[in-house]
Amino acid sequence: MAPAPRKSPGPSPQRRELYFFNLYRMLEAALLALVAFSPAGEYLLQIRQPALLQSVVVLYTVAAITLLVAGYRSELPPSRQAAIGLGIDIAVAAAVFSTTSGSQGGVALLLLFNVGAGALILSQRLGLGFALAACLVVLLDSLWLRTVDIANARPLAESVMFSVTYLATAVLCELLSRQVLESQALAEQRGEELANQAEINELVIRRMRTGILVVDGEHRVKVCNEAAWGLLGKPSPDRRQLADIAMSLHRALLAWRQGRGETPKAMTLGEGAPEVLPRFVSLSLTDNLFLIFLDDSRLYSDRAEELTLATLGRLSASIAHEIRNPLAAIMYSVQLLEETAQLPEADQRLLEIIHTQCQRMNGIVQDILGLARRERSQPESIDISQFARRFVDEYRASHPLETDVLQAVSERSVLAMADPRHLHQVLTILVQNALTYGRLPGEPAKVTVSVRSAPPGAPPELNVIDRGPGIPAPVAAQIFTPFYTTSEHGTGLGLYIAQQLCEANQCSLSYQPVPGGGSCFRIILPPGMTLMQHDTSPDRLNLA
Structure with missing residues (x-):
């Protein structure tokens, strides 16, 4: 079940705003071209310098087209492109004011959108700066007209109103832009969290030991985790119909959907697969999606x-x-x-x-x-090589061995995590068994407690080896069963207790036959419990 590919992020809000800003500039250039080159322009405005106005409009149209294309292809940040375009807009507005009469109201109104769009994209300081520049253009044009052509000059109050509107629009649009960016960032964060959560859920479902199937109303398999795939006998991915994969499961689901009230029984769904207990859940009220749980019956056992x-x-x-x-x-x-x-x-x-x-x-x-009454394990870092040698010395001192041989063999220091009391008890059980049963008739017992130094990253091993007759395979399969013993003097609990103590310390105890005769009981510490390698310098410390 592969994770769903993430969608590539779309254009940023500033890119979209810049695109519409450039389109509006094209509209402005078209309107100015209509005034400058159309005969109807004479009825709209009084053009004092037609040639200069036409030159300005041509340059403005070329700049508008260039900025529109650059919005798609240029690597410049949107804020820089918006600043360049807004500067051109204000300069063109000033040129139109100087070459025409009676155009202040219309051009000033067109410029209002430019100031607001620029404030959406630019920073607060730049947005207010361009708004002040637009205010100066409008006010200076009004003052200049009142000096040279008072008949066509508009009231000064109108210019002041436009100026105040520019500043208010810049402030409001900047606040709006800030809120939009914060909302966009929050939405992206929530989307990332949802995507991560979906991946975690998918990974958990995939790694669950319980088999999970999702089928639709026509019993086509939509989702199948690894456990379900194994319980179904590892069918081909091309087989999607439940009836083709497991006919018995298909019939059980069909009976459950028909409401027969039959409790699904344990069934085998594939060759070599274990028995499973199916459970069904409807995921929709329209009977279009169903969830099937496949529980391995061995877990219940x-x-x-x-x-x-x-x-x-x-x-x-x-x-x-x-x-x-x-x-x-x-x-x-x-x-x-x-x-x-x-x-x-x-x-x-x-x-x-x-x-x-x-x-x-x-x-x-x-x-x-x-x-x-076994106490909870309290593992600590111990050198099992030194521990094995100390155990052998103490055992020799407290148990006369006569002709028997008990020795400890270790290559180097090996650090691991284990409860010393539990480990001592396990070794006592294994050594006593080896000295009692690990001997050939008429010969002394030879028992070795061996510490095997593992390569970096591998678990260390602690072995108790004897040179006796060994253990037959049928007996070796049951030696860790409680109360199982082949001796009339044994209790059948020693090896069982040793195994339980090892499991309590996250270790494993197993029997290994020795080539040439003999037995080996091997204690393996898992890699997760290994703390350090032999070199414990700060730059070589290896936490597993």
């Missing part, structure tokens, strides 16, 4: 399994807590019986069996309670 395990865990913890008291009484009684001086050998053997099984039950109770 996994969630149900998680809830079941959580419930069983709480129940098991309660039961284990209640078992501790009678179990302690049994073990105490066995210890008293073992102190009896005259006890048959058969009874002693029975007492040993009872004591052994009581210890096993106590281990199961301790594991269950420890799992139920």
Whole structure:
């Protein structure tokens, strides 16, 4: 589902205003040409200098055409083009005033639009400056006529009114221009935010684990996210009809639209695709658009399994807590019986069996309670190479190994994020299992805690390796299942607890067979939890 292409922005408001300003200038040039070159001009104005007026009109027409073309092709800013054009307009108005008589009112009225249009495009200072220039032209022409030709001079009050109108128009148009620009900027900002929001929504829908389809009234697929495409069996993009892609889903939607009240059942929509549970929603009252949710049934199964395990865990913890008291009484009684001086050998053997099984039950109770009371992880930056060496030294000191071998191997310092208490508990479980089961018959165990230094950007690894017989594939597939064990002395919870502790620290624990015999339990810290590489200088600090 590709994002919709963004529309290229149209011309700016100033470009549009400049275009209409130039068109109006062409109209003014046409009117002046009518006066200067038409016989009807004599009835409109009294032309004192016809040749000069015609020259001015020709030059003005050429300038108007040039400015109109430049508005499309010139790289000059609109404000500069408007300033040039407005300056020409005022100069031409002054020339018309000086070559004609009785034209002040009409020309001054035409000039009013030029002053207002210029104020829309120019800055406040330039707009007022050109308005003052127009005022001076009108006032000076009125004063000059009152000096040389008082019969054709208009009242001075009229010129003053035009001047005040020019200034007021410039101020009002500048305020209007400012509001238009602010509204345009706000509209562009809102449009950008809406476009960004649309892209985010589209990305979220595309990355959702729930399959989403949008079909029209004729069951043509309009939108299909990645999850739905996979659940449909990855059909060809050319297939748009829902009936061609998944006939069972087409029939289920048709039955839902007809209001049969049937609850859609789980179905398989493509070869090799998992079962899905469809849900339908109408997006319009006219039945022209429908939204189909395709939920992977495995998610419901996994969630149900998680809830079941959580419930069983709480129940098991309660039961284990209640078992501790009678179990302690049994073990105490066995210890008293073992102190009896005259006890048959058969009874002693029975007492040993009872004591052994009581210890096993106590281990199961301790594991269950420890799992139920597990504290939240508190990761911190640790050097896992140094941590592994320290763990091996402490384990050797507290657990006599006799002929068994336990060693730590690391190439260099590797920093990672983990809870030291949880990591210590996981290593204890893995090393105990390796020393107990990772040995060949009649030979001592050889266990290695290895820290693998990863290249920059890759996650570090912490491995517990033994040279025993290994784990058969059918057994390896279930070793992390709670209470699964192949030993009569095991509880089946050690590896499960270790895996849960790793997941709580955003790590992963997996079993890897060792070529040539042996087992490897690998702890991988995800890249997102790796803080630094070996070089921790300020310019080489690498945050993942």
